[in-house]
Amino acid sequence: MQPRIEIISEKKLVGKRLQMSFANNKTAELWRSFMPRRKEISNTVSSDLFSLQNYSQINPFLNFKPEEVFEKWAVIEVSSFDNIPEDMEAFTLVEGKYAVFNHKGQSTDIFLYIFNTWLPQSNYQLDQRPHFEILGEKYKNNHPDSEEEIWIPIR
Secondary structure, eight states: OOOEEEEEOOEEEEEEEEEEOSTTOOHHHHHHHHGGGGGGOOSEEEEEEEEEEEOSSSOTTTTOOTTOOEEEEEEEEESOOTTOOTTOEEEEEOOEEEEEEEEESSOSHHHHHIIIIIHHHSSOOBOSSOEEEEEOTTOOTTOTTOEEEEEEEEO
16 A cells, blocks of 8 residues: 655644543544534634644654553644634644555554554655544544545655
8 A cells, every 4th residue: 555645735723632642542532522512613624624643752653652642633624713612722733744545444454554564665754743634524433434544744
């Protein structure tokens, strides 16, 4: 599976965040708090949702520690940061190069492939920017036909 390489421009995102680890995964809690309120966000650019991970180290999967804490966001892209709903925050995703993997299904094996096979065999290195998934129209949480894009920051 070969990704497409894209350079994205800066994006303005609004939503909610939680500190978590893989050992203490609060993803479901985060999305349960965000989804009922996402329509309160004005100036949205599209209906695509972003699941964004902000890790403290460049490669969180090298010397992997399940208890290592990171920040996870449930966000949507906006054209401006005007009128951010109460209890939500703004996040600016900076411009950068990404490897974009189209993923179908619910398996997490794709991440093993990306970090253990594709990345070491590529001419790229991970960059210290957020990792994210775009959950578009074809995304169906925990369904075998679900489709999403996985964006990995590279240089």
